[in-house]
Amino acid sequence: MLKIAVLGAGRIGKIHAANIAASPLATLVAIADPYFDNALQLAKLYGTNAVKDPLELINDREIDAVVIATPTDTHVDLMLAAARNGKAVLCEKPVDMDLDRARRASEELATLQVPVMVAFNRRFDPSAQQIRQAIVRGEVGEVHQVMITSRDPGFAPVDYLRHSGGIFRDMVIHDFDMARWLLGEEPVSVYASGSRLLNPALAEFNDVDTCMVQMVTASGKQCHINCSRQAVYGHDQRLEVYGSAGMLLNDNMRASSVRRFTHQLTEAREPLVNFFLERYADAYRHEMDAFIQAATGAQPVPVTAWDGVMALKLAECAQRSVESGKPVSVD
Known part of the structure; x- marks a missing residue:
């Protein structure tokens, strides 16, 4: 069972958390959000843990993968921190607002040889x-x-x-x-x-x-x-x-x-x-399935x-x- 943490307890984080919890191949182990009440509320829904600092979960050796559903200006730092810790990553779009910063991050991620997937759900x-x-x-x-x-x-x-x-x-x-x-x-x-x-x-x-x-x-x-x-x-x-x-x-x-x-x-x-959450409900489920397959090495990152x-x-x-x-x- 792939142990996955969700970073961000907003509406996209909630969708990802639900799909992880429903997967027979993964376990939702924790939710992180600086607005701790949001993390706590979502964690209680699935009987899992809640923390305030996403880095606490990124540094947790028991966690295999993270889903980044945080504000865009945090994406690059969290992606790199997670990949450097050997964790598979599913990150919401865009990678960053700045093209050069996104390019540099992508180049480093390629050297780390960790499954990193961008969430273009469509x-x-x-x-x-x-x-x-x-x-x-x-x-x-x-x-x-x-x-x-x-x-x-x-x-x-x-x-x-x-x-x-x-x-x-x-x-x-x-x-x-x-x-x-x-x-x-x-x-x-x-x-x-x-x-x-x-x-x-x-x-x-x-x-x-x-x-x-x-x-x-x-x-x-x-x-x-x-x-x-x-x-x-x-x-x-x-x-x-x-x-x-x-x-x-x-x-x-x-x-x-x-x-x-x-x-x-x-x-x-x-x-x-x-x-859009109704229109693409199936897409979000299939996206999570694809990420789990990639994170476990069963399929390449799509x-x-x-x-x-x-x-x-x-x-x-x-x-x-x-x-x-x-x-x-x-x-």
Whole structure:
């Protein structure tokens, strides 16, 4: 049984704790959070230990692995401390707000030869997995275009956004990772446009709430990402992959698949699932399963720290493109 500690008792920490507790291959041994009441409350739920300082668990030789669900500015230090102590690591995105710092951390982590995984959970969504497997099998031939729609159901609090690193590092970074994964090639050029259509106050910290991104790989493959902080009809998450032999696409999740036809309307359906923890509940479970397999050596790490660096690089290029109004080369 892999002994895992969760660092951070917020909403993501709670999801990871639940999935560890439900795994037949792992044991949830402790929760750490500087807000000790949060750690204590979550620990009581699963009959485990609570501490205030994450380093106490990182330095505990009885613990095999840690899940880092703490604020972004703590990620690098905690990842490195855990890996230097020989612990497997699952860390929430992004690796860091600063690309150079993230790159240096990734380079050191590679030398430590400890399983370190970045939590891009959308790769583990069942429909995304099926699309990826179909690409690998050649069902669409050569991939020509990837289209990604990513719209949140509700606008995040401005205080959160103030410290989020901006829409590209905080939200679209998931889509940058998906683009790399589905294209099978690294983008070499990024062009992005951004607008403040929902909240003009974002200008205070140079952020936008609505954006589009165009990317091209060296061979000419294309990716389009459209993103919004607020879709009034629910969590809108769709993928489309077009290739020389066909097309793949997925649909949104709803509480019910029933469609209604009356004299007043046709094709009426239930609203989309309205929260990312519901939309990606299966993805979080599969992600934890993959981490446990990697931590025990049964499978390779599916999403590396370097993947986190590359997604962050694309986010930075997109931000520079918005500011300059020009395409940016990915160097």
